[in-house]
Amino acid sequence: MSDTPFGFGLPPEEPEDGDGKKKDPAGGGQGAGGQGGAGNPFAGFGLPGAGGAGGADNPFAAMFGSLNPNDLGAAFQQLGQMLSYEGGPVNWDMAKQIARQTVAQGTPDGTKDASVGPAERSAVEEAVRLADIWLDGVTSLPSGANMAVAWSRAEWVEATLPAWQQLVDPVAERVGTAMGEVLPEEMQSVAGPLIGMMRSMGGAMFGQQIGQAVGVLAGEVVGSTDIGLPLGPANRAALLPLNIEAFSKDLGVPKDEIRLYLALREAAHQRLFAHVPWLRSHMFGAVEGYARGIKVDTSKLEDVVGQFDPSNPEGLQEALQQGMFQPEDTPEQKAALARLETALALVEGWVDAVVHEAAKQRLTGADALRETLRRRRASGGPAEQTFATLIGLQLRPRRLRDASRLWASLTDARGVDGRDRLWEHPDMLPTASDLDDPDGFVHHEQADFSELDKMLGEAARGEQGGTKDTPKTDPAQDPKTDPKDDTDK
Incomplete structure (x- = not known):
């Protein structure tokens, strides 16, 4: 996997069609890595006939490889759509199509x-209930x-794309802005069409890569909250029966138990994001803050602009893949990254802790399922890896276990209500350093909590004492000092 924030470039291995020929996600030919190669203006864009060796008697072979002349109009139309794209930093129409x-x-x-049948929908609804x-x-x-819903993979793509857009656009916007800054100001007016073309193609490449990633992820996730963020619509618990079936293989746990355990995790996430109103904006805001700190290696981008060849667009894609985008090593960037990583760990740790408490006495496979899901995250599971590819963030797996232990300790020390009250404001939550020493945080919080109880108790007793003394000292009740007596004398 690429270490760059967006992991540009086509997958190393595309699916095969019925004839055994390589076929890219957009329904085209072999792709950027095929024999159509460097001289093919359609390579790397998922267009029909993007690769393959053309025959000598084919007048289009030199320009389009093995492109069927009958598809020429469609190919030009698709290329025109890419070059005429004037939307945001990512061509989301293309992303959706490829996904x-x-x-x-x-x-x-x-x-x-496959479409979800009535029996599967009923099973999901019952599990969430x-x-x-x-x-x-x-x-x-x-x-x-x-509402509890059972989604097909295609339905998951449709439902989660708005959230992916909110996550990815800030980073892509930073890249698009840099493309307009690499040329001297006096040259930007005459280079406008070139910059516009590069931005359009950049949006297409972002859309292609993100669409591919989201499409692959749709084949592996089991719900709408696998990465710890609310990807689906609010207040809607969603599971994917087809992927749960695949997840259940070789686990040695009854499928009904697995469905119920995953429903517990999905429903726990929904509770947190529904009743902690600041949480969603806090986490997505951290992504935006992180994106603002990403810088572009302008020297590499200047080389790309200077050597840009419209007949070789994959050259731009290769340059982007070679590490053009790097995070700024600034206090602001570090703070945004730490804030996001810590928030994600706290969400995942809280869900892990409450689900374990709910399931441990009821599901025979609870411990095994808990460890399976923990390892899935720790080993760079599909959701975490896709998240890292799209926004350049790699979660530290140890944070999940630390956060889960912290929440469990808080439950023992303060009870369920005291633990959950920490979600009332972000300033009350543990920090990254607290995750390094969960027991220290719990003991410190317990001391503060006890001191607060003592202060509140003393204040309450003081108010009660004042109330008892009031009849003895209130001048309105004392005939000797009652102001009304002055009028009688």
Whole structure:
């Protein structure tokens, strides 16, 4: 995987069609890595006939490789759409198209997407309903899911793209701005069309890569909150029955238990994001703050602009893949990164702790499922790796276990209500350094909590004492000092 924030470039291996020929996610030919190669203006854009060796008798071979002349109009139309794109920093129409096509191709094990049947929908609804009942006993936060839904992979793509847009656009915008800054000011007026073309193609490449990543992720996630962020619509708990089926293989745990355990996790996430109103904006704001600190290696970008060849657009893609984007090593950038990593760890740790408490006495496979999901995250699971590819953030796996232990210790020390009250304001939450010493935070918080109780108790006793003395000293009740007596004398 690329270490650059967006992991530009086509996947090293594209799916095959029925004839055994390589086929890219957009339904084209071999792609940027094929024999159509450097001289092909369509390579790397997922257009029909992007690769392949053209025959000598084909008048289009030199320019378009093995492109079928009958598809020439469609190819030019698709290229024109890319170059005429004038939207935001990412061509989200292209991203959606490629994500849907990737889903339609199926997963590497040959599993194809399918509509969710009535029985599966009913099973998901029942699992979420029961999960909410169990969670009522282990958290003070009420249910956050007004609806339980069972999604196909394509439905997951449709429902989560708005959230991906909010996550990715800030980083992509930073890249687009840099493209307009690399030329001297006196040259920018005459180079406007070139810069516009580069931005359009950059938006297309962002859209292609993100669409591919989201499409692959749709084949692996089991719900709408796998990365610790609310990707789906608010107050809607969602599970993907087809992916749960794949996840359940070889675990040795009954599928009903697995579905219920995953429903517990999904419902717990929904409670947190529904009843902690500042949490979503806090986390997405941290992503934006992190994006603002990303800088572009302008020397590399200047080389790309100077050597840009419209007939070789994959040259720009290769340059982007070679590490053009790097985070700023500034206090602001570090603070944004730490804030986001810590918030994600606290969310995941809280969910892990409350779900374990709800399931440990009820599901025989609870411990095994907990450890499986922890390892899935710690080993760079699909959700975490995609998140790292799209915004350049790699979560530290140890944070999840530390955060889970901290929340469990807080439950023992302060009870469910005292633990959950920490979500009332971001300043009350543990910090990154607190995750390094969970026990120290709990003991410190317990001391503060006890001191606060003492102060409140003393204040209450003082108020009660004042009330008892009032009849003895209130001049309005004492005939000797009653102002009304002055009028009688």
